[in-house]
Amino acid sequence: MLLFRNKKGFRVSEDEALEFIRTFYAENPEAGSPGERLREVRDDIRRTGTYRHTVPELEYGARVAWRNSSRCIGRLYWRSLRVRDRRDVTTAAEVAAESVRHLRGATNGGRIRPVMTVFAPDGPDGPGPRIWNDQLIRYAGYRVPSGEEAGEVIGDPANADLTEVALALGWTGGTGGPFDVLPLVIEAGHEPPELFEVPRSAIREVRLRHPDHPWFAELGLRWHAVPAVSDMTLEIGGVGYPAAPFNGWYMGTEIGARNLADSGRYDLLPILGGLLGLDTTSEASLWRDRAMVELNRAVLYSFAEDGVAITDHHTEARRFLAHMEKEERAGRVCPADWTWIVPPMSGSATPVFHRLYDNPDLRPNFLRRERPYGGD
Numbered sequence: 001m002l003l004f005r006n007k008k009g010f011r012v013s014e015d016e017a018l019e020f021i022r023t024f025y026a027e028n029p030e031a032g033s034p035g036e037r038l039r040e041v042r043d044d045i046r047r048t049g050t051y052r053h054t055v056p057e058l059e060y061g062a063r064v065a066w067r068n069s070s071r072c073i074g075r076l077y078w079r080s081l082r083v084r085d086r087r088d089v090t091t092a093a094e095v096a097a098e099s100v101r102h103l104r105g106a107t108n109g110g111r112i113r114p115v116m117t118v119f120a121p122d123g124p125d126g127p128g129p130r131i132w133n134d135q136l137i138r139y140a141g142y143r144v145p146s147g148e149e150a151g152e153v154i155g156d157p158a159n160a161d162l163t164e165v166a167l168a169l170g171w172t173g174g175t176g177g178p179f180d181v182l183p184l185v186i187e188a189g190h191e192p193p194e195l196f197e198v199p200r201s202a203i204r205e206v207r208l209r210h211p212d213h214p215w216f217a218e219l220g221l222r223w224h225a226v227p228a229v230s231d232m233t234l235e236i237g238g239v240g241y242p243a244a245p246f247n248g249w250y251m252g253t254e255i256g257a258r259n260l261a262d263s264g265r266y267d268l269l270p271i272l273g274g275l276l277g278l279d280t281t282s283e284a285s286l287w288r289d290r291a292m293v294e295l296n297r298a299v300l301y302s303f304a305e306d307g308v309a310i311t312d313h314h315t316e317a318r319r320f321l322a323h324m325e326k327e328e329r330a331g332r333v334c335p336a337d338w339t340w341i342v343p344p345m346s347g348s349a350t351p352v353f354h355r356l357y358d359n360p361d362l363r364p365n366f367l368r369r370e371r372p373y374g375g376d
Contacts, residue, residue, distance in 0.1 A: 010124040011049040012238035016363065017041050020237025024060055031056070049124045052087075053236060059083040061236030062116050065364040066246070067327075071340035073316050073352070074248045076323040077114060081246070084117040092188040095119055095129045096196035099136055099184060099230070099245060103202045106226050106247050110204065112309040115228075116246035121239050130242045132185035132193060132372060133162065136228040137203060140166075140173070140180040154178055157264055165373045169195050178266070179205075179222055186243075187372070206306050210298040215275065221268075223255050223299070225308045232366040240367075249309045251316050256296035257345040268295060292345055313343035317350035335359050 021041055025034035044051035053061065067078040082105075086098050098117055106115040120128040141153045141160035153160050155178045166183055167173060174180030181203055187193040204225035210216035226247050234244035260266045269291045273280040276294060278287035303310040311319075320341065327334040336357035347353045 009049075010122075012045060012051070014042060014045050014238075016238035017045060017051060020061065020364065021057075024057055028056070028060065050121075050239060053239065055085055058085055058087075058118060058236070061364040062118060062234065062244070062246075065234055065236065065366055066114075066116075068335055068362040068365045070335035070337040070359050072248075073251065073320045073341050073343075074311070075334075076319045076326075077248075078323075081114045081116055084115065086117055087120050087241075090120045090129060090188060092129065092186040092191065092194040093196070095131065095186050095188065095243060096184050096194075099131070100199060100202045102245055102247075103136055103198070103226055103228065106228065107202075107204045110225065110306065110308040112226060112247070112249035114246075114248045116234075116244055118234065118241050119243040121241045126189050128240075128242045129186060129188045130372075131230040131245065132165070132187065133182060134229065134231040136184065136230050136245055137198065137224040137226065138162070138182045139178065140182050142173070142176060155180065156259075156266065161371075161373055165193075166195060169193065171195055178220075181224075193372075204308065206302050206308055208298050208302045209305075210294065211301045213276075213294075216298055219271075221260065221298075223250075223259065225250075225303075227254065229366075231369075231371070233369055234364070235367050236364040242369075244366075246366075249311065250303070251311050251313055251343070252296050252300045252303070253313045253343050253345050256299040257292055257343070260299075261292055261295060296345060313345065314350055317343065317352040321351055333358055333360055333362070335362055 018038055018041065021034055021038055025031050025037070041051045062083045063078050063081045066072065066081055067075055069075065084102065089095055089098055102115055102117045106113050122128050138159050139156045140163040141155040141157050142163060143160050144150055144152045144154065154176065159182060162182060162185065166185060169185065171183055181198055184196045184198060185193050186196060205222045206225060208216065208221040208223065227250050228245045228247035230243070230245035232244070234241040258265065260268050269288050270280060272291040272295055273287040276291060278290055279285040280287045300310060300312055324334045337359055338357055341357065342353050343350055
């Protein structure tokens with residue numbers, strides 16, 4: 001679904017806008033009284049259908065959107081988010097260039113920094129730019145068209161639809177292997193989407209190896225360092241920013257228990273189970289569990305050896321509960337989706353498993369939307 005494509009009658013919610021302004025001033029008392037700003041925002045909306053956030057409002061709104069993200073376990077450091085104001089950037093080429101700068105700054109030599117880059121919002125004059133990739137760095141998934149392996153995917157099956165979009169738009173593909181980085185697909189305004197390669201120099205990858213099994217390195221596995229989500233709409237006070245890529249750093253299980261292990265992704269557990277000499281003929285041998293642990297050990301070990309920031313799920317679970325305690329002391333509700341907060345491996349061994357959570361839909365926040373192409 002493409003949002004706000006009709007400029008006629010465009011109007012942000014005045015109630016949402018004013019509520020956000022009141023909250024901003026309440027949580028930032030040094031800003032003074034909200035009275036004049038409330039009148040200004042109200043007048044702007046009634047006159048133009050929208051309003052423009054000040055830089056402090058934008059930075060605060062972006063950080064609170066992270067604070068309100070119920071699926072994210074790593075919110076303890078929400079105040080440290082670096083916000084790049086690029087609202088005057090509107091063309092696809094400029095969005096691509098700034099996205100690359102985002103990756104370089106966030107990578108920070110391996111000391112990953114939480115960063116968000118905010119591009120132009122939807123408005124009366126048309127929609128803001130949109131990045132079709134769900135993350136700035138994603139690996140291609142090539143569907144095998146014929147032969148005995150027809151229908152199978154080389155690479156990441158989650159990105160097979162976007163890979164076909166990129167190929168249809170003129171991408172020539174990479175090596176055809178399992179870890180080819182997809183180009184960015186960017187739609188600006190009412191223009192058709194365009195392709196932009198991500199320079200290799202902006203992509204930090206970690207080659208995976210295992211502390212105890214030298215053969216693991218020969219598998220040629222790797223993963224990128226910066227998980228920059230790029231296909232969600234940042235909503236602040238009724239204003240929607242459809243392109244606002246943001247990142248923290250990885251929790252190891254995101255890679256080792258999901259991206260590389262899920263049967264609908266790289267599905268490596270059967271391969272590793274065999275290489276580890278496990279009994280894969282019986283589920284009772286727990287070969288999947290043992291293979292997953294070793295895969296996650298390899299991820300954490302490799303990132304640490306390469307000096308790239310990552311965290312384990314036990315540490316991050318404790319940090320999340322510390323975040324909840326801080327929010328409660330501040331008199332705020334901390335939204336949490338249990339199915340996402342509990343890690344995908346050894347969940348009951350972490351403290352976040354053994355409790356329930358409130359999960360109100362708070363704003364500012366990141367809103368999911370339908371893809372402009374196929375897939376889930």
